[in-house]
Each structure stands twice: as structure tokens, then as C-alpha cells.
Amino acid sequence: MNQPLDSIATVLEGTGDYRVLRRLTPLVDCAEAPDEPTFIGLVLDTETTGTDFATDEVIELGILKFEYGASGRIYRVLQTFNQLHQPQKPIPPEITRLTGITDAAVAGQRIDDAAVQALAADAAVVIAHNASFDRQMCEGRWPVFAEKNWACSCHQIPWRAEGHEGMKLGYLLIDHGFFHNGHRAIDDCHALLRLLDSPLQTSGRLALSCLLETARRPTVRLWAQGSPIETKDLLKARRYRWSGARRCWYIDLEEDQIEIERSFLSEAIYRRPCGELPADRFTARDRFSARTNPEF
CATH class of the missing domain: 3.30.70 (Alpha-Beta Plaits)
Structure with a gap:
């Protein structure tokens, strides 16, 4: 946002009568070098032809590979991955309405399986906002995901206890003052990484720290x-x-x-x-x- 418009937004918010949503931009790398042990994480999102694990396919895979510290602080994004895939059957109209992904957009496209395997090889954790869905959609095609630790940012962070009424990614993003192009894989990944990098509203803990603590518990x-x-x-x-x-x-x-x-x-x-x-x-x-x- 340019400075004059940002100033106007600040004035509006200062009245207490307005809330201004800002377009989400990718997380900026931390300027400071890590002073703690660091690990590799993945934020992952899929767009699919439906919700049947047996018959539906991934038509878009988005991944952000990032470095994080033992404290839950995110230091930098290491790699951005986003590819489309042409399914065996036409994309259902309701999926196109939801995602904007058309048969023409995926024609001749295929997700690079070897690149996905290489990208995920050294990850300590894979995070998705609906891990029970994304994990099952991924691990059949990319075996590397079957052997990884997974965490669910939707259900393993106490969003409601932290003052949020909803747990959907878009709702949480609005509560943090942002909007984004939802239902596209890489845009949802950027949105989720921003949430994980933010302090929780009530406790003040970093969201990623809270998520990792919960995910580690049996x-x-x-x-x-x-x-x-x-x-x-x-x-x-x-x-x-x-x-x-x-x-x-x-x-x-x-x-x-x-x-x-x-x-x-x-x-x-x-x-x-x-x-x-x-x-x-x-x-x-x-x-x-x-x-x-x-x-x-």
C-alpha cells in the first residue's frame, strides 16, 4: 500500500468506527540471524477435484518451505512451490467456481513428483490448515509425506480460546487485518504462514510455538x-x-x-x-x- 492510502487507513482505524483490511503480502524474511537451533518446516495446501480420497485428485499443490527456530519464530522462506495438475476427468463446475481453476488452466500440466519429494525430504514438520484432508490427499501420491510429522493449524491451535469466533483461514486472516485470494493453494500458504508468525490475541504466544507444542503431544x-x-x-x-x-x-x-x-x-x-x-x-x-x- 502506498503511503497516502496507508495514512488514510490509519486515520480511519483511529476513529474506532472503522476496520480496514489490508491485502496480504508475503512474509518478509527476518533481518536478524537465528540465535537458537533452527529447523525446516513446510506449509502446504491442496486444491482438489473433490473430497473423496479414493477417486478425487489434487489439481494444485502449493508449498512454502521455511526455516523456524525452537521458539517458534519464523526466520525466512527458503522455497516457494506451486504447480497445477490435469486430472483424469474434467474439473467439476463447483470446484471451478470455488477456486477459479479451469480445465483450460490445467491442460497439459503435471505436478513434478520428483521435485515434491526433494522439497519435502529434510522437513521436520508439514503444516496444513486441514491436515486430515491434505495429508490423505498427498501421501498416496507422494510417499515422502507418509513418513513426516504433520500438524493441523485449524484444530491444534486454540483459536476460539484466543478470541476468534471462527477457525476458517479467511476468518482468521480478517481478524488479523488482512484479506487474500482464497482457495488458491499458494495464496492460502502465504496466509497461513503469516498467521503462524503472529502472536495469539489472548496469550501473546507465537501461533507456531503453540501449534508445535500441541503437535508434539501424543x-x-x-x-x-x-x-x-x-x-x-x-x-x-x-x-x-x-x-x-x-x-x-x-x-x-x-x-x-x-x-x-x-x-x-x-x-x-x-x-x-x-x-x-x-x-x-x-x-x-x-x-x-x-x-x-x-x-x-
Whole structure:
């Protein structure tokens, strides 16, 4: 933004009667050299022909490779990657309306698989705003992603506790005073990296630091095996989900919540001691992966 317009925006904001959104620009590299151990991270986003992991395809892959410190501070962007891919079937009209990606735009295009493998090889973590979707869309085609630690910036940062009403990328960006060209892979990557580099509204912690701390903690999937059918509404209200593959309700929890949940199940669901219910333990290496998807 040029100086006169920026000054006008500042005056408007200063009245308290206006909020001004600024167009998002790519994160500027930190001028200071790191004074802490640093690591390599990836921010990743996909645009796809749909949401069916078995039949839909990635039509655009965006990645920002960046250097970050143990504190969660982001120092610099190392590489920008964005490529289109022509799917086997025409792009559905609703996807074109959402993303602006047309059959003509992807004609003859193919994502360079070898380049993706090389780009991700030394990454300590892969971050997506909906990791359960992006990871499953990626790891079948690019095996390198199946062996990486993943983190979900949507669900592993306590946005609501930090004062945000919504968790969608566009909503969070607006809360930070920006707007961007949403639903294009690399633009969403730039938006997410800016959010990760920002202090959280309530705690003041860097968003990336909070995300990494959460992602490092193991989680446990507790199965309400044999729960009476008449308790399904209670389980749904408690945020249990149904696994069609295992015909069972389940919930994902932090390890320190397990005993609390067992007590709830004993008192409200089984109405007796529930014993040792089945439980699976996950880390960032397998969390959000197709191999841990209870529907498969």
C-alpha cells in the first residue's frame, strides 16, 4: 500500500468506527540471524477435484518451505512451490467456481513428483490448515509425506480460546487485518504462514510455538466399544464420531483426559465400570494419516 492510502487507513482505524483490511503480502524474511537451533518446516495446501480420497485428485499443490527456530519464530522462506495438475476427468463446475481453476488452466500440466519429494525430504514438520484432508490427499501420491510429522493449524491451535469466533483461514486472516485470494493453494500458504508468525490475541504466544507444542503431544483414540444404541445422542453431544469400519463410536483425546473420559463413559453410557476399553495412541508421525483413518 502506498503511503497516502496507508495514512488514510490509519486515520480511519483511529476513529474506532472503522476496520480496514489490508491485502496480504508475503512474509518478509527476518533481518536478524537465528540465535537458537533452527529447523525446516513446510506449509502446504491442496486444491482438489473433490473430497473423496479414493477417486478425487489434487489439481494444485502449493508449498512454502521455511526455516523456524525452537521458539517458534519464523526466520525466512527458503522455497516457494506451486504447480497445477490435469486430472483424469474434467474439473467439476463447483470446484471451478470455488477456486477459479479451469480445465483450460490445467491442460497439459503435471505436478513434478520428483521435485515434491526433494522439497519435502529434510522437513521436520508439514503444516496444513486441514491436515486430515491434505495429508490423505498427498501421501498416496507422494510417499515422502507418509513418513513426516504433520500438524493441523485449524484444530491444534486454540483459536476460539484466543478470541476468534471462527477457525476458517479467511476468518482468521480478517481478524488479523488482512484479506487474500482464497482457495488458491499458494495464496492460502502465504496466509497461513503469516498467521503462524503472529502472536495469539489472548496469550501473546507465537501461533507456531503453540501449534508445535500441541503437535508434539501424543493423543489417544478411545473407543466406546459396545455402547448401548440409545446413548448415541449423548456420545454425539460429547463429540464422539462414528466409525463405519469398526461399527463403534470413538473420540480423540489428550493423554491427561483419558481417565476423565472413562469416568464419563462408566457413569453416563455403560452405567457400570467400563474396564479397559480399546485405545490407540498417535503421534505427529501418524496422526491425520490414511492409515489411522477409522473409516478405512
